Amino acid sequence: MKTAIGMAKDKTFALIFADFKEITKVRLAVSVVFSSIAGYFLGAYEISLTSILLLGFGGYCMVGASNAFNQIIEKDLDALMKRTRNRPIPSGRMSVSTAMFIAISLTVLGVVTLYFLNPKTAMFGAISIFLYTSVYTPLKTKTPLSVFVGAFPGAIPFMLGWVAATNEFGIEPGTLFMIQFFWQFPHFWALGWMLHDDYKSGGFKMLPTGKKDSGTALQIIMYTIWMMVISILPAFGITGRLTLSIPAAIIILLMGGVMLFFAFRLYAQRDTISARKLMLASVSYITLMQIIYVVDKYI
Template sequence: LFTLLGTSLVAAAGATLNEWLERDLDGKMRRTADRPLPAGRISPDEALIGGAGMAGLGLGTLYFGVHAPAAFLAAATLALYLFVYTPMKRWTSFNTFVGAIPGAIPPLIGFSAGRGRIEFEGWALFSILFLWQIPHFMAIAWRYREDYRRAGFRMLPCFDESGRVTGLVSVLYCVVLLPVSLTPVYFEAAGWFYGAGAILLGLGYTFFAALFAYAPSMPSARNLFLSSILYLPFLLILLVSDFR
């Protein structure tokens, strides 16, 4: 319970403080212009105080209610997200690959809290989440590349008019994700019920990435995005149901 509460508070703090840092840029993007800060529904001071308060409560909950390593991992996630990934979006198109690191750390918090240490299964989930995020965010960035350009964010699709590079990167990460998603089976942490499902889901994800790479367009990017948001929850459901 403390792990869930603390991690949720830190995640909410990260989202709030990210919006505080990017409030002026969010106002330039149609996709984000209606967020509470750029839309003026809450003030910057309210967002800063609320975000900092949630961060303190979340980290304190993990430190005192779980243990110090869980709090450290959550603090590292927050720091990487706010002070590395967020400013990098204005500097380099490699920001997505860096941002995928804090996006993949939460399973390590869970394993650290549950077992007192980070074991193989935690690193396997970290790797799966890291790889999954790249095609997911490439699809989003392609669909909203004009918005990102307007705000000055240096996303890869902003420099890839044809979409070929964006598509190839998506396919590459989907292809690598396939064998990585089977690591719980290789090390007998899950059975072949999970393994068969992971293969089918991975092939489907790769198929939509390949369609996007072959013919980059709004519909193919949307289909890749939809396949990504179906892939992850179903994969995790299979893993939980067949975990050993």
Template sequence: MIWRDLIKLVKLRLTFLVVFSASISFLIGSQVPSEHNPLGVINWLNWAKLIIGGFLITGAANGFNEIIEKDLDRLMTRTADRPLPAGRMTNGQALVLSLLMGIFGTYLLGSLNLLTGFLSVFAIILYAFAYTPLKQKSPISVFVGAIPGALPPLIGYVAAYPKIDDIALILFGIQFIWQFPHFWAIAWVLDDDYKLAGFRLLPTGRRDRMSAVVAFIFTLVLVPVSLLPTFYHHGGYFVGGVSLVFSLVFLYQAFMLMRNLDIKSAKTLMFGSFLYLPVVQLMFLFDFIGK
């Protein structure tokens, strides 16, 4: 039971996706020759530090989020059984666990280089103390939350190659733009539940055509953004072709939501987003390694 509550506190599935994204970017960054790694060799010990540190940092951010939203989580069906609103864990226990995870995670990531540690702390602060309280106030919270949400690939990259270059910005940009259709699809599906807690997450605050149009526009923007690795010659036509195909499929799913305005189409877009990002990131990695 304790382990089950801990898993819910750190939001294990979300944390896994974050760590996966960071680890793929670390492997990409490891292929870029640098002063400390002229041959582009993967340091597997540092990779393990990134995974453990990234897991702890993300778990800490989620823990702080759940402490702040405990009373709101109690109002929503999908979150009512989390350990804090259900009363199986106190705020003090969750705070101690989150602080320990945050401190140890920051230490591990900071031991890779200072930039990685700084970005990790920035991600926690922005997610827990800016995005979280904004969710009840304005749909602008999605834009604020997209910044820490897009930092994992940037953190993973600079953990291996300690500079923010054009590759790092491309990895950040793809995940940043992807988050909008991804999150708005989830918000469309769960809008009734979110409203119980007063969350305003859809662009207009409602399941209407304008919200669907805005989601479609951001999905459309993702098409050229996904081609940036090929455009800047960091990836070949293989990653460009795969990214284009998946981006067009993703765009079609967003179009169907715009046309139908129903939960079924939103679910299709949501599941499409779960597939889109890891495929594009993995193709970028495989193409980069094969250069």
């Protein structure tokens, strides 16, 4: 009997933990934390394990809070789409009050934790939550410009790490912000292209022209080019302490070229397969680019 009860409790805990991971979007949150820690390594004069742990925990809390608030606001729309109807709230596995408790708790924990690093880090973290939940989320059903607005909180993590390490905001974290800002357009428009019909079911306007057409594909190409240009700016010695060697810049430029290739392919073929390849290339790009920046600094 005890064994059966123990197994039941373990199963219940596993289900609760699975829903917690889903409402905080654990994979997205971890990728954001990775960006923040990369920014920290770029800005730090000396590496502090305590600071990294605070940044990682506080960053996860902030992203998790944003995602939880987002799913509370969009619960009725999530129920209309195949990819989201099984989320904790629309499926009925989690109540709105429970989700709200999680979101508020994570917000408080995140702000307080980041404040221990420095006030600027906590401020930018709080701004990110506000923009994501109060501006970006409501705009998603109103205008395609929501992606532009959402790119602001989405670009904060990379620069947040630098601010956490230095307690300063200048051209260096500003450059990191711009890199991730422009990267988001080809990434999210490729995703929006893939999921266009599902997004349409929920009333979301994610593509710049509202259609899977040449206009959208052309804008993806233009923003990819801007991303490539800004990503190698530190190689020209105009971004303060944020520097990049010529070999590293060439590698990053080549990786951007891969994204640009898939962007042109999407323009030519205008199909879901091309959009998916671009989306996957963009995920690889942002991760590898951040790794190259960090490795280039320390070798």
